[in-house]
Amino acid sequence: MGIKRNVGLMTGLRYKGKGPMLTFVLHRVGGLGIVTFVATHMLASYLGGQAGILLNSIYEHWAFQIFIFFCALFHAINGLRIVILDLWPKLIEHQREAIWVEWAVFLPIYAIAVMVILRAAQGG
Amino acid sequence: MTTKHRTISIAKRGFDFETAMWYFTRLSALAMYLCAFIGLAGALIMGARTQMNLADIIRWTFMPNPNHVINTNIPDLAPWATVFWKIMGSTFVLFATSHGLHGLLSVLEDYIARPWVRRTLRIIVLVFTLAMIAIGIIMLWTA
Numbered sequence: 523m524g525i526k527r528n529v530g531l532m533t534g535l536r537y538k539g540k541g542p543m544l545t546f547v548l549h550r551v552g553g554l555g556i557v558t559f560v561a562t563h564m565l566a567s568y569l570g571g572q573a574g575i576l577l578n579s580i581y582e583h584w585a586f587q588i589f590i591f592f593c594a595l596f597h598a599i600n601g602l603r604i605v606i607l608d609l610w611p612k613l614i615e616h617q618r619e620a621i622w623v624e625w626a627v628f629l630p631i632y633a634i635a636v637m638v639i640l641r642a643a644q645g646g
Numbered sequence: 647m648t649t650k651h652r653t654i655s656i657a658k659r660g661f662d663f664e665t666a667m668w669y670f671t672r673l674s675a676l677a678m679y680l681c682a683f684i685g686l687a688g689a690l691i692m693g694a695r696t697q698m699n700l701a702d703i704i705r706w707t708f709m710p711n712p713n714h715v716i717n718t719n720i721p722d723l724a725p726w727a728t729v730f731w732k733i734m735g736s737t738f739v740l741f742a743t744s745h746g747l748h749g750l751l752s753v754l755e756d757y758i759a760r761p762w763v764r765r766t767l768r769i770i771v772l773v774f775t776l777a778m779i780a781i782g783i784i785m786l787w788t789a
Contacts, residue, residue, distance in 0.1 A: 605672045
């Protein structure tokens, strides 16, 4: 018994869901980014050796830090919005406003972190 | 715009493994928020405010492992390596690994329809989850 799909992947990608769709996509991308990073980071420090040193040099790069902090912070803040709206379903009426609040929380924190990361990359 | 709220009892909806994991994903997210805030508060109490930079505080907040603060100006690592922080780190590993790998599985299952592939994936993800939890906890307690 397979699963019947009414919409294929390519049609799905063309879906224009605007703000909520954007958070859905970023939540998935962020989640996969965190899983990949945490899994390789744990395996690298568990196994050690040359692979561990190579991976550490990637983690310490400023571009990687900007990417992974985006994943972690967005996934955490968007996840909190999902938890609140899912556990108190009556609030779903305000989901668009909730997404604006979410960006208002995310952007300043992320901007400060990026500034700190870049300043550290330039040598303090 | 008025919206009518419908409430369907859990008995009518059915409560299966997927529903349980739906709740688990949301509740483990809240648990991880709690772990992170305890880690952050603990770091600030133990002297992070003057002895650590932002990046080190973030690293400690996401995983209270003394190896994450080894390159800071903290004079004594002993308070950062107590049994309390090991238990806190193990709890975090438990929630993060199961939450994250179940999330990976739900993303994959959204794009994979063949039943035998889905079954195989579930077994692989389950084995990988148990292995990563074991590795994480072993590293926290033997480091």
